[in-house]
Amino acid sequence: MNKFFKIERIPGVLASSYEKATRMVIEEYYGQVAEEIVSSFKSGVILDLGTGPGYLPIEIVRRAPNINIIGVDLSRKLIQMAQANTAKAGLSHQLSFEVGNSAGLHFDNASFDRVISTGMLHSLNHPVAVLIEIYRVLKKGGEAWIYDPANITTHIDKGKWKASLNFRERSFLWFFKLLGLHKPITAYTRQQVIPMIEATDFESFEIDERKNDIRIKLRR
Numbered sequence: 001m002n003k004f005f006k007i008e009r010i011p012g013v014l015a016s017s018y019e020k021a022t023r024m025v026i027e028e029y030y031g032q033v034a035e036e037i038v039s040s041f042k043s044g045v046i047l048d049l050g051t052g053p054g055y056l057p058i059e060i061v062r063r064a065p066n067i068n069i070i071g072v073d074l075s076r077k078l079i080q081m082a083q084a085n086t087a088k089a090g091l092s093h094q095l096s097f098e099v100g101n102s103a104g105l106h107f108d109n110a111s112f113d114r115v116i117s118t119g120m121l122h123s124l125n126h127p128v129a130v131l132i133e134i135y136r137v138l139k140k141g142g143e144a145w146i147y148d149p150a151n152i153t154t155h156i157d158k159g160k161w162k163a164s165l166n167f168r169e170r171s172f173l174w175f176f177k178l179l180g181l182h183k184p185i186t187a188y189t190r191q192q193v194i195p196m197i198e199a200t201d202f203e204s205f206e207i208d209e210r211k212n213d214i215r216i217k218l219r220r
């Protein structure tokens with residue numbers, strides 16, 4: 001799985017197609033993950049890596065007025081969408097978004113109570129470098145919850161999604177498929193993830209492996 005170089009960032013021309021897909025599963029997917037997160041975490045600062053259009057952070061702070069979240073993504077287009085979605089939801093006082101690379105964050109050591117990430121791990125060229133950064137920015141005792149590929153696609157009505165795409169969006173998707181750059185997503189297995197975690201200093205971890213989906217909880 002790691003033999004080939006991966007395109008980490010969702011290309012700008014595909015950002016709106018991706019955003020349309022995620023918008024279809026706000027309640028079923030992001031709402032449900034947000035519930036899981038706020039059930040054990042009520043206040044503090046969260047870092048969301050590979051935040052995309054920001055729907056997960058929005059759903060979290062809707063449920064938790066004492067949580068603040070910073071979302072980071074390589075895609076400028078998606079960060080702009082996350083900022084617009086946040087302003088529309090009236091949640092700019094709790095959420096901020098910035099362009100950045102999870103493998104080299106500018107935040108100080110021990111800045112965050114929790115780090116979360118949905119759907120990013122499989123796309124990383126250097127997953128261990130990202131885990132080491134997560135460890136560095138987490139406070140002692142803080143946790144990272146990484147869901148990947150985050151099972152988002154299973155919730156999407158593909159026919160409805162395709163029908164929502166305009167000619168330009170369909171053409172770019174077709175073009176990327178033709179080049180072999182837009183492929184079905186494969187989850188890491190427990191056997192692949194354990195050596196990555198062992199290359200870091202995390203105190204303990206839990207792995208919940210599901211059908212084409214893996215949920216990793218790391219404690220610093």
Ligand SMILES: C[S@@+](CC[C@H](N)C(=O)[O-])C[C@H]1O[C@@H](n2cnc3c(N)ncnc32)[C@H](O)[C@@H]1O
Nearest residue numbers: 008009010050051052073074101102118119120
């Ligand atoms: C499948 S999307 C998931 C987006 C969002 N978390 C969600 O659940 O809808 C993966 C995101 O990770 C971003 N990404 C990939 N590699 C990254 C990196 N090294 N640093 C920051 N963002 C990255 C991509 O640009 C993309 O927006």
